[in-house]
Amino acid sequence: MIRRLAAASVSLAALLSLTACGADSSAEAGGKGPVTLTIGDQAKTLQTIVAASGALKGADYKVKWAEFEGAAPLFQAVQAGAADTTYSADLPALQALSGGVRFKNVAALKNDGRHVGIVVPKGSGIDSVKDLKGQKVVVSSAKGSISEYLLANALKQNGLSYSDVKVQYLLPTDAQAAFASGKIKAWATFGVYQAVGLGQGGKLLVDGADGRVSGYGFVGASDEALADSGKKVALTDFLKRLGTALQWTSTHQDAYAKAIEQRNGADPTVAKTLASAAYSKVLPLSPDVNRTVQGVADLMNGIGVLEPNVDVADSADTSLLK
Structure with missing residues (x-):
């Protein structure tokens, strides 16, 4: 059973979204390989990044986007088998794991916490x-x-x-x-x-700078997707390409902000704020990452917000991104 997913926090982009909850879009990643990844997204955030950066050019698998306004419906879709991957800040992922959603974190995302x-x-x-x-x-x-x-x-x-x-x-x-x-x-x-x-x-x-928030987010994958060897190979490649795309956003903030304006209908001021708050790195799930986020889980458990608590390291699959 999924518990308390309605209380999971939504991302900044999700709260500003004008798109409908659960709306789906699809795109071909290039080539006509037999594997299709259904990538969970919030308010076209990842779609905008990979489209603007061209990160999926030449991929030999297809990508279908499962689009949602916030983290809670995205995790519900993963639980129902309607999406292969998750994408959220650390706490929504912890809430979903605590609530019994069947997925593993496979990569970490990082920003400076100042947003x-x-x-x-x-x-x-x-x-x-x-x-x-x-x-x-x-x-x-x-x-x-x-x-x-x-x-x-x-x-x-x-x-x-x-x-x-x-x-x-x-x-x-x-x-x-x-x-x-x-x-x-x-x-x-x-x-x-x-x-x-x-x-x-x-x-x-x-x-939230200087460690007052972790600055970490996560990409996760459903247990079903991780059990599919073809999807696992494709997802490994997708994570590397996403890392390239996020590096592009950090060095091309004006172009990224313009893409947010065009694809999400945001005004220029909102688009610039969203661009500056974006994750800039994809990282492996190292012991340091897991230890930091475990501190988040422990503190939220201690104030009665995260119950039951989550073992972050046990909720990670480190085999995709080294």
Whole structure:
């Protein structure tokens, strides 16, 4: 059974998506090989990256895209056999594993964590994380989001417990409106919403840099796909090509932002923010990666958000990407 997937956090791109939940598109990766990979995606994020970079040219397998607005329906599709792969930040993957979805993480993604932050209004009297004690903090979007992890970890690093604040969960658009009207004193948010809050006169209290969030995301593969030798070979090749594509986005941010505008209908400001927050690397699932994300799992389990806890190393298949 899948448990609590409705509470899994959605990606930044997913929240900004104008596409319908569960909409599918397909593309040929080149050649006419017998293998077809159904790649799970959120809000055309991976599709946009590989199309703009040309990373799939010359591949001898086909790619069909399984397109969703957020992590929760994507993991549900993997559980139902409608997608071969997953793509999410660390916490949605942990939530899905905790909920019994049958997949393994096969590669890690990395960014610098600065796209997650706690924003406070100027003049709020909150000048440090320690000043959050006794305050109500709005977390976007759902229980178990990366924003919630930043809040929990920042409190821990400053000698406070999670019970020292009063947490309220609000979808980013609702929280944005409440913040603009002065109804929020502290907002744990991310990406474009973080930028909007700062543009509305907010002050960045702390962000996810310097290890306050892991900065890791994951590509996973269903147990069925990993048991199919042809798909496993194709997926190994896809991961290498995705790594090339992400390197391209980090060195061609203007071109990537333009591709986001064209394919997702985002305005230029949103597109630039999305481009700057993108993962820039595909990494093997090394002991260091697993250890770091295990720390995320342990902390979220400790505050009652991730239950049962997850053994990150046992949930990894390291055979595809060395």
